[in-house]
Amino acid sequence: MENIRVAIVGVGNCASSLVQGIHYYRHAPDEQSASCVGLLHPKIHSYAAGDIEIVAAIGVDARKVGTPLHQAVFAPPNNTKVFYDAFRCDDVTVAMGNVLDGVAEHMLAYPEHRRFLPADCPDASMDDVVKLFRETGAEILMNYLPVGSQRATEFYAECCLATGVSLINCIPVFIVSDPAWAKRFTDAGIPCAGDDIKAQVGATIVHRVLARLFAERGAKIDATYQLNTGGNTDFLNMLSQSRLESKRISKTDAVQSQL
Numbered sequence: 576m577e578n579i580r581v582a583i584v585g586v587g588n589c590a591s592s593l594v595q596g597i598h599y600y601r602h603a604p605d606e607q608s609a610s611c612v613g614l615l616h617p618k619i620h621s622y623a624a625g626d627i628e629i630v631a632a633i634g635v636d637a638r639k640v641g642t643p644l645h646q647a648v649f650a651p652p653n654n655t656k657v658f659y660d661a662f663r664c665d666d667v668t669v670a671m672g673n674v675l676d677g678v679a680e681h682m683l684a685y686p687e688h689r690r691f692l693p694a695d696c697p698d699a700s701m702d703d704v705v706k707l708f709r710e711t712g713a714e715i716l717m718n719y720l721p722v723g724s725q726r727a728t729e730f731y732a733e734c735c736l737a738t739g740v741s742l743i744n745c746i747p748v749f750i751v752s753d754p755a756w757a758k759r760f761t762d763a764g765i766p767c768a769g770d771d772i773k774a775q776v777g778a779t780i781v782h783r784v785l786a787r788l789f790a791e792r793g794a795k796i797d798a799t800y801q802l803n804t805g806g807n808t809d810f811l812n813m814l815s816q817s818r819l820e821s822k823r824i825s826k827t828d829a830v831q832s833q834l
């Protein structure tokens with residue numbers, strides 16, 4: 576059985592946790608092992624987490640572009656928990672992407688170790704990304720760009736359509752939820768999933784469960800709110816209210832669907 580060949584765009588904290596997790600679970604004895612704690616589904620059909628192979632990575636940060644993936648996922652400003660670092664990805668070097676609206680202007684006022692540091696090299700063209708997908712044999716693209724990266728996400732969605740690469744849109748920028756984009760993927764016969772993902776036990780899933788609990792216990796919720804407060808580039812990026820519009824819609828819909 577061949578591995579699932581995945582490309583990543585956005586080598587931030589989420590990508591770091593994903594890459595660490597793939598290698599961590601790849602070395603777990605079996606799906607019944609205590610080492611598989613943390614997986615909702617140890618296997619999907621005949622595939623396990625360790626059967627995912629990262630074949631390409633795209634970023635725009637000077638500390639990551641041009642470096643092996645196993646180094647890039649731990650480079651600043653990434654600060655997610657390091658739970659597994661006994662792996663190497665020498666055959667995957669982070670390629671330069673296209674910045675577009677992926678770096679919020681307000682972040683440039685913060686210290687370099689806390690923010691993105693755009694690489695001083697030309698942006699990748701669509702032809703560059705298409706070539707990368709084809710040369711690496713990527714089957715799926717996982718979009719981990721910063722919240723609010725509408726134009727950048729659309730750029731990579733176009734690259735997927737040009738190559739037949741499936742798209743998993745992990746951020747609240749509406750591609751799969753947009754009828755026009757969804758039709759283009761459907762007409763091309765290319766799978767796409769999203770938009771947005773929930774952390775394993777993050778604020779949104781806890782909010783959803785609490786909202787449902789109140790309803791099940793006969794209580795009526797007049798109002799509810801959720802705060803976005805954290806200590807990484809995701810939350811620094813979201814200080815710009817203009818980048819939050821689609822995220823607010825996504826998270827509000829996620830909670831209201833339980834009421």
